[in-house]
Amino acid sequence: MSHTQQPLISHLVELRSRLLRAFAAIVLVFLALVYFANDIYHILAEPLLQQLPKGTSMIATGVATPFLTPMKLTLIVSFFAAIPYVLYQVWAFIAPGLYKHEKRLIAPLVCSSALLFYAGAAFAYFVVFPLAFGFFTKMAPEGVTIATDIASYLDFVLGLFVAFGIAFEIPIATILLCWTGVTTPKDLAGKRPYVIVVVFIVGMLLTPPDVISQTLLAIPMWLLFEIGVFFARFYVRDSGGDEEPGGSS
Numbered sequence: 437m438s439h440t441q442q443p444l445i446s447h448l449v450e451l452r453s454r455l456l457r458a459f460a461a462i463v464l465v466f467l468a469l470v471y472f473a474n475d476i477y478h479i480l481a482e483p484l485l486q487q488l489p490k491g492t493s494m495i496a497t498g499v500a501t502p503f504l505t506p507m508k509l510t511l512i513v514s515f516f517a518a519i520p521y522v523l524y525q526v527w528a529f530i531a532p533g534l535y536k537h538e539k540r541l542i543a544p545l546v547c548s549s550a551l552l553f554y555a556g557a558a559f560a561y562f563v564v565f566p567l568a569f570g571f572f573t574k575m576a577p578e579g580v581t582i583a584t585d586i587a588s589y590l591d592f593v594l595g596l597f598v599a600f601g602i603a604f605e606i607p608i609a610t611i612l613l614c615w616t617g618v619t620t621p622k623d624l625a626g627k628r629p630y631v632i633v634v635v636f637i638v639g640m641l642l643t644p645p646d647v648i649s650q651t652l653l654a655i656p657m658w659l660l661f662e663i664g665v666f667f668a669r670f671y672v673r674d675s676g677g678d679e680e681p682g683g684s685s
Contacts, residue, residue, distance in 0.1 A: 454525040461521045466514035473506035476513060477586070483565035484589060487573045488582060495583045505587045512594065516557075519550050541615070541671055549608045552660075556604030557597045559656065564596065564642075567649045599642055603657055610664025615671040624665050631661050 469476065481494060488494075496502045515522075523546050531539060576582050613619050624631075632654075639654035 451529060454529045458518070458522040458525045461518040462511075462514050465517050466511055469510050469514055469517075470507070473510040477506040477509050477590075480509060480593060481586070481589065483561065484569045484584060487566070487569040489573065492582050494586050494589065496587070497585050498587065501585075501587050505590055509590055516554075519553075523547075523550055545608055545611065549605060552604045552608065553601040556601040559604070560593075560596050560600040563652055564600065564649065565593070567652070568596075571649070596642070600653075603638065603642070603653070604660060606657060606660040607664030607667065610661060611668045611671050614668035620672065621665050621668045624661075624668070628661075632658055635661070 485494070496505070498504075527543070527546055534542065573582055610624060614621055614624070635657040636650060636654040638657065639650040639652075642653060
């Protein structure tokens with residue numbers, strides 16, 4: 437076996453080990469939460485339940501839906517809860533190949549990306565959902581009874597969670613663009629008027645068609661852009677840096 441194959445195999449073995457640890461963490465969290473699956477779904481459905489007219493409720497149209505839908509949600513919640521440990525495994529795998537200054541820069545990005553995603557999901561749940569569901573229920577035509585299927589509701593809110601979670605990653609995307617040399621903080625600051633227009637368009641697409649909901653999403657996205665531009669100044673790549681990878685920070 438050649439010397440080239442040996443490091444490759446050792447890397448693959450370590451990658452498998454890291455993936456198995458991440459998977460085991462997700463399974464352990466799922467086993468801890470599965471007993472509370474129905475309660476977790478009730479918490480997720482609360483923003484809609486508070487907006488439903490009196491005498492109406494959510495429904496399940498499939499035979500196995502009342503069982504499978506809470507299980508699916510619990511599995512997804514388990515993954516999100518285990519994200520810090522999963523990211524740690526990713527970091528432990530790639531860190532030995534990084535330069536010392538790259539370790540100092542990337543570690544905060546890994547942590548903050550998870551926190552920002554959580555912040556986006558929380559913003560959607562506590563701010564956007566009550567506004568959106570209140571708007572949708574009030575716009576139902578006369579004579580139409582609102583009875584949302586629990587599986588359809590889960591798919592809808594998961595899509596919003598992902599959309600808002602990704603939207604809140606704007607600072608990370610801004611920093612990476614500057615760090616890789618695609619643009620500079622100065623150039624991004626000069627494009628501020630266009631960014632403001634874009635975030636309001638995105639707010640219009642992701643929220644109900646009212647000015648308040650659009651503004652509640654657009655303003656945080658704009659502020660996140662400004663935060664990204666500010667911190668991107670510390671991530672401008674130097675022309676030097678002859679450090680050896682794998683050095684300690």
